[in-house]
Amino acid sequence: MLTFAEEILLLTLDDESGKFVYADSTELRYALAGAVLMDLALRSKIDTDLKKLYVVDNTPTGEDILDRYLTTISAVSEDHSTRYWVTEIAKDGDEIKDKALSMLLEKGILKVKEKKILWVFETRRYPVVDDTEEKEVKRRILDLLLSDEIPTPRDVVLVSLVDACKLVPKILSSHEAERLAPRIDQIRRLDLIGQAVSQVLDRLRSDLANVMLLHHW
Amino acid sequence: MDIKENRVGNVLVILAQGRLDSLSAKDFEEKVLQCIDSGEKSILLDFSMIDYISSAGLRVVLTSVKRQKEKDGKLAICGLSGSVKDIFRVSGFDTVVDIYTDQESALGNF
Numbered sequence: 001m002l003t004f005a006e007e008i009l010l011l012t013l014d015d016e017s018g019k020f021v022y023a024d025s026t027e028l029r030y031a032l033a034g035a036v037l038m039d040l041a042l043r044s045k046i047d048t049d050l051k052k053l054y055v056v057d058n059t060p061t062g063e064d065i066l067d068r069y070l071t072t073i074s075a076v077s078e079d080h081s082t083r084y085w086v087t088e089i090a091k092d093g094d095e096i097k098d099k100a101l102s103m104l105l106e107k108g109i110l111k112v113k114e115k116k117i118l119w120v121f122e123t124r125r126y127p128v129v130d131d132t133e134e135k136e137v138k139r140r141i142l143d144l145l146l147s148d149e150i151p152t153p154r155d156v157v158l159v160s161l162v163d164a165c166k167l168v169p170k171i172l173s174s175h176e177a178e179r180l181a182p183r184i185d186q187i188r189r190l191d192l193i194g195q196a197v198s199q200v201l202d203r204l205r206s207d208l209a210n211v212m213l214l215h216h217w
Numbered sequence: 218m219d220i221k222e223n224r225v226g227n228v229l230v231i232l233a234q235g236r237l238d239s240l241s242a243k244d245f246e247e248k249v250l251q252c253i254d255s256g257e258k259s260i261l262l263d264f265s266m267i268d269y270i271s272s273a274g275l276r277v278v279l280t281s282v283k284r285q286k287e288k289d290g291k292l293a294i295c296g297l298s299g300s301v302k303d304i305f306r307v308s309g310f311d312t313v314v315d316i317y318t319d320q321e322s323a324l325g326n327f
């Protein structure tokens with residue numbers, strides 16, 4: 001089974017070009033941080049409420065990236081909110097992305113393809129070798145959004161992360177995405193970590209808008 | 218966590234007491250899913266004695282609601298108060314499960 005970070009990274013990949021094009025890098029960093037926390041939560045390693053996130057079992061999961069943050073959170077004695085941990089872990093977002101990428105290569109889902117541009121610059125692409133997982137994730141999300149089915153906790157996490165990265169247009173047409181916005185919101189709210197990721201990103205977008213407004217005047 | 222069962226007419230009332238978090242979620246889930254799988258069509262989760270619920274607890278509720286809907290049964294919740302009520306409100310759980318103030322009003326809607 002893939003980690004949420006690996007699943008979300010697969011969804012940001014353009015199948016044609018093998019480039020990661022679908023997500024803004026800031027949004028992706030925060031979504032990957034949320035993905036790590038959601039994986040730890042669904043493996044019953046951490047738990048959360050409206051005020052704090054706490055460790056309930058610090059035995060390793062066997063997944064390097066998850067165990068790294070399980071150790072980090074365990075080592076901090078005072079309580080912090082989920083938003084705090086999303087922000088902290090997002091600082092390592094690029095590292096989490098690289099690790100998730102190397103795991104997708106190791107698992108044989110992606111391969112590396114070097115390509116020269118103008119015969120000089122070398123660029124790296126990641127064509128999909130086995131698209132079963134990616135198709136399955138997209139199908140699950142689509143089925144869920146187009147029905148009134150009650151989601152599983154895993155479905156809730158995926159929808160939260162896809163929404164955080166603004167990947168919905170990759171799965172739905174823009175008209176459908178707009179029509180199904182209330183359904184996406186309903187599902188997204190069901191998970192407190194997903195809510196925290198959205199709140200942090202909303203705050204960042206609002207701060208950015210204020211800065212731009214200030215410069216404009 | 219203490220879990221008691223009580224039958225009122227054709228409704229099975231599951232009264233949970235204490236904290237519904239990572240430590241108790243598994244036992245609670247097993248209990249509720251067992252009732253669903255044994256064919257109980259009307260289940261009321263009475264949370265009036267629950268003083269704390271975490272994300273893990275909410276996930277158990279979600280899983281139970283989903284399973285009961287798949288079995289064409291009804292599952293409702295009653296008796297939320299304080300921080301437990303807050304977490305249900307913030308998470309929008311009222312959009313996936315019927316929530317009633319108390320047992321009496323819940324039982325009248327089965």
